[in-house]
Amino acid sequence: MANKNHRAPLSDTQLRVKALESVLLEKGLVDQATMDAIIDNYENKVGPHNGARLVARAWTDPEFKAQLLKDGSGTIAKLGLAGIEGTHIEVKENTADVHNMVVCTLCSCYPWTILGLPPTWYKSTPYRARAVRDPRGILKEFGVEMSEDVEVRVWDSNAELRYLVLPMRPEGSENLTEDELAALVTRDSMIGTSVVDAIN
Amino acid sequence: MNSIHDLGGMDNFGPINVEPNEPVFHEDWERKILALTLGLLPAGYCNIDEMRRTTEHIDPAIYLQARYYQKWLLTLESILLEKDILTQEEIETGKSIRTEGGDNRPAVPVEMMQYAMANPIPANAELDPDLKAKFQVGEEILAKNINPYHHTRIPRYIRGKRGVIVQDHGVFLLADTNAHGGPEKPQHVYSVRFTAQELWGDEANPNDSVCIDLHDDYMDPLVSN
The missing domain is CATH 3.90.330.10 (Nitrile hydratase alpha /Thiocyanate hydrolase gamma)
Structure with missing residues (x-):
């Protein structure tokens, strides 16, 4: 998966986000519950x-x-x-x-x-x-x-x-x-x- | 830095496309990049001015093509490397490879995040309440004509123009240094009103105006001859 094309600025956005999510969760640098709370807040709670x-x-x-x-x-x-x-x-x-x-x-x-x-x-x-x-x-x-x-x-x-x-x-x-x-x-x-x- | 992010007053970008009943997110990865960014960085890796500085460093041609949350992705990838949170290989593979070294802090707990989303955040503001203001409400000023290569929050369309202080908002850190590791420069920030004719010439509506928030360092007193 890791090749030079993979780093083209706008390519494979979805895969790149998934990669960051995997490694940041694996290392314990972000918390799944925290991520869920963020998404819930901005998608369901705050708004006009x-x-x-x-x-x-x-x-x-x-x-x-x-x-x-x-x-x-x-x-x-x-x-x-x-x-x-x-x-x-x-x-x-x-x-x-x-x-x-x-x-x-x-x-x-x-x-x-x-x-x-x-x-x-x-x-x-x-x-x-x-x-x-x-x-x-x-x-x-x-x-x-x-x-x-x-x-x-x-x-x-x-x-x-x-x-x-x-x-x-x-x-x-x-x-x-x-x-x-x-x-x-x-x-x-x-x-x-x-x-x-x-x-x- | 005089890059493409400084868009105020530019032409030729076409009409504004409004999407009726637009959803908050269009695709799942948009939710995730927002949650990863907001869920990671409050652990203390970097401040908002460093994030904005990083976004502004995106290549101009790419900046114009990128969707909003793609800019978030490019920014987060850059910050992860700059702050040595992840290695290039880890970013590319999505796997934990480095076991020692790097700047890895405890994850932001959900309770802290919930609090931050519903309560005032000190961020880089309200410092030194006793710091003296350089300008007074009603005073005429000249926005400085500065063109720094570093991050700044004085857009081009204001530089060299005459305005009037309309409100003093108190003390905030100057973004110019806060985006580059300091030194911290707490200063007053004011709303400053510029007439549309001062900014765009005599053809602008004589009643119209732009108000913009400027730090002490972005202005000189207007000395009349």
């Missing part, structure tokens, strides 16, 4: 539903919203939503004057504990290249025509801070419960490439 709950609560509880905007890290830590790629969290509120959008141009930094692992498009070359330069074009691709008068403010999360967008509460949602509101909040609206649509 965490962020949606924060947003819905912020829409209905002004005191919570003020806390979240002032001290995102402290507020989410109290809720058990801190952790790897979720320790230093800043929440940015969309208003009638400012629309926020988040990118990581240098890699793919993302608030894992609140939104889960990032979707492929967020990690893709075109998004990372274009978000800082053509955010309005990206919004259009996601179906949002942003008024010229609104400031589109892009957050490049190149250091250890991770950003969550607090979308605007949609029109027509006045009578909804917190749970019903959470169900409206999309992942993309919390990245800022989209908005939460008005309810007809």
Whole structure:
């Protein structure tokens, strides 16, 4: 199996991962239970539903919203939503004057504990290249025509801070419960490439 | 390092392809490379800046072709060799061959991992709370025009541009040295706002802006003449 071709950069990905898994487990350098817990956490536990709950609560509880905007890290830590790629969290509120959008141009930094692992498009070359330069074009691709008068403010999360967008509460949602509101909040609206649509 | 990872502002990569109802993982090996990386490295082999530095060293042509988790695989293989955790032969065969030497630490126990996934991680942050800030909120700055060959977190599109400090986030380690074995340089990190016109010229929307997090070392005070 070991030959020069085997080391070609992108060949035999599946076999190479299997080889690493075998030898690291055999040597006791990783623990199977730890690996299982990691996969379970990112596949089944964390995800955009965490962020949606924060947003819905912020829409209905002004005191919570003020806390979240002032001290995102402290507020989410109290809720058990801190952790790897979720320790230093800043929440940015969309208003009638400012629309926020988040990118990581240098890699793919993302608030894992609140939104889960990032979707492929967020990690893709075109998004990372274009978000800082053509955010309005990206919004259009996601179906949002942003008024010229609104400031589109892009957050490049190149250091250890991770950003969550607090979308605007949609029109027509006045009578909804917190749970019903959470169900409206999309992942993309919390990245800022989209908005939460008005309810007809 | 001015390599292909520094993508901000580049053109010609085409539209953004959104996959509706995308699964968290597409193939089983993606689960495994994530779990191997996160399950191994917290034993203390390397820090996040060393990992990013390693990813950035992937050949540019390969970097652009690789899927996200293939970059994780290339990064982990490199770290395993660099830190002498495994030998080349062990990586290739998937079998334990070396019985002595190398840097082999006890595996991260599941309880520690569970904790790390749900609680604040100090990582390389919140050091020296008394360290004085070099800049104040509202102050105008000039992002330095630096082009280091080492790892850095000041992207090209910001260098030489004028911005305004909007928030002080406290003290974090400078990635530039932390990615290369030190010395540790704790510094304040700030959100800095640049107008879209400052970055992209007069054709950009006059209302738009980019905010980016910059360390003390990445900026000079803006001295007006």
